[in-house]
Amino acid sequence: MKKGILYGVGIGPGDKELLTLKAVKTLESADVIALPDSLSSKNRAYEIIKDYINGKEIIYCTMPMTKDKEHLEKSHNESAEKIIKYLDMGKNTAFATLGDPSIYSTYMYIHRIIENKGYEVCMVPGVTSFCASAARLNMSLSDGSEPLIIIPASYKDNKELLRMDCNKVLMKSGKNISKVKEEINQCGLTDKTYMVENCGMENEKIYKDFNQVGEESSYFSLIIVKR
Amino acid sequence: MKKGILYGVGIGPGDKELLTLKAVKTLESADVIALPDSLSSKNRAYEIIKDYINGKEIIYCTMPMTKDKEHLEKSHNESAEKIIKYLDMGKNTAFATLGDPSIYSTYMYIHRIIENKGYEVCMVPGVTSFCASAARLNMSLSDGSEPLIIIPASYKDNKELLRMDCNKVLMKSGKNISKVKEEINQCGLTDKTYMVENCGMENEKIYKDFNQVGEESSYFSLIIVKR
Numbered sequence: 001m002k003k004g005i006l007y008g009v010g011i012g013p014g015d016k017e018l019l020t021l022k023a024v025k026t027l028e029s030a031d032v033i034a035l036p037d038s039l040s041s042k043n044r045a046y047e048i049i050k051d052y053i054n055g056k057e058i059i060y061c062t063m064p065m066t067k068d069k070e071h072l073e074k075s076h077n078e079s080a081e082k083i084i085k086y087l088d089m090g091k092n093t094a095f096a097t098l099g100d101p102s103i104y105s106t107y108m109y110i111h112r113i114i115e116n117k118g119y120e121v122c123m124v125p126g127v128t129s130f131c132a133s134a135a136r137l138n139m140s141l142s143d144g145s146e147p148l149i150i151i152p153a154s155y156k157d158n159k160e161l162l163r164m165d166c167n168k169v170l171m172k173s174g175k176n177i178s179k180v181k182e183e184i185n186q187c188g189l190t191d192k193t194y195m196v197e198n199c200g201m202e203n204e205k206i207y208k209d210f211n212q213v214g215e216e217s218s219y220f221s222l223i224i225v226k227r
Numbered sequence: 228m229k230k231g232i233l234y235g236v237g238i239g240p241g242d243k244e245l246l247t248l249k250a251v252k253t254l255e256s257a258d259v260i261a262l263p264d265s266l267s268s269k270n271r272a273y274e275i276i277k278d279y280i281n282g283k284e285i286i287y288c289t290m291p292m293t294k295d296k297e298h299l300e301k302s303h304n305e306s307a308e309k310i311i312k313y314l315d316m317g318k319n320t321a322f323a324t325l326g327d328p329s330i331y332s333t334y335m336y337i338h339r340i341i342e343n344k345g346y347e348v349c350m351v352p353g354v355t356s357f358c359a360s361a362a363r364l365n366m367s368l369s370d371g372s373e374p375l376i377i378i379p380a381s382y383k384d385n386k387e388l389l390r391m392d393c394n395k396v397l398m399k400s401g402k403n404i405s406k407v408k409e410e411i412n413q414c415g416l417t418d419k420t421y422m423v424e425n426c427g428m429e430n431e432k433i434y435k436d437f438n439q440v441g442e443e444s445s446y447f448s449l450i451i452v453k454r
Contacts, residue, residue: 010354010358010362012247015249016248017247017248017249017252018247018248018249018352019247019248020239020244020245020246020247020248020354021243021244021245021246021247021248021251022242022244022245024248025244100354100358101361101362101367102357102358102361102362102366102367102368102369103358103367103368103369103375104367104369104370104371105367108367108370109370111365115365121365122365123361123362123365124362125245125354125355125358125359125361125362126354126358127237127247127327127352127353127354128352128355128358130329131237131327131329131330131352131353131355132352134329134350134352135237135328135329135350135351135352138338138342138348138349138350139329140328140329140330140331140332140335141329141330142329142330142331142377142379143331143335143336144331144379144381145379145381145382145383146379146382147376147377147378147379147382147388148330148376148377149374149375149376149377149393150369150374150375150376150377151374152369152371152372152373152374154371154372155372155373155374156372161374166376
């Protein structure tokens, strides 16, 4: 029997209308839907794609918010096994991942496990949170010959990169917002910094003045620092 | 009379199916379509959106491939004036820009001129060429705590950035492919480098082995260097 294909579908950061035509087509034609099951992204991913699920079976893949490698590896393997059960039945499975699958998605860990076992995998790119946030701020991220650095929340030495002569994006900085605010301030960049919290969602908040940002912030906070 | 709104619509890098639902809606509901008129992008942008033009008037905005600031400024101002004529008639205008408007788009120059004159402007984010290329290669751009640097074709010192401990994207490197190949080779990164030429188009070419890349390449060549 022909094995099913795993599709990693980027569904954008929040606004349903930022789904691509290809994402909609892939979700609609899949036999099974897989969704990340973590406190932060479960409901958000479901909300974005719920119009295209049409009663299909949903596989929830636990994505623990931990840095413990063994724990992570175990849960990625378990998620991969759950999906493989369906692929072995010949069922195409669409894994919905926030933003774009190539940019810091936990989906990729599962993608690589399943690909290494010889199954066909296929990525559908999506709109990133930083492009969507720049659009909400009505500004560019980079022009002309300016480089752009994307810094993930778990990066250790923000200040080193903040001091580079280029534009910066800080992903998912909400959890450490006090630390990040201080670093940006110490680098003298506060008046060149902008933030979008929960981009494209009902509770979206746009900060054109970074001084207005408080000591607490949503997990889905995206910071743009212009050179 | 109410002025029209300028929409900067990211239309993705080439594959029509990477248009977002919002891009399609914005193009379909606009009164006028604006398109970049440069040798490299005119036909590509038109091909991506032609199903949504429906006989609407098209404004072609000349985008000269020059670094002469005065010449560029003059042509951006001329394009802005062309668009403003329609906005003053109350006509909403959708400017179709390849990839995403916040990432090195020439659209932003026109956007800023028109915004500074007091008109309403609105950006619709799109899928970037680097996300689409990563998807075609079935690989991630960055995982976990790895930073990602986007380097535009016109950046002067690639080697300095190539030597950083992070993942890199080199945008539109086709024109200087010989120079870029040499730089990547000198940094010992050839076996960690991948390229997609004309991503999502009929003449797409995927290089999983960077040694296979020749001395000539399309303007729309995207290079990914993994750490």
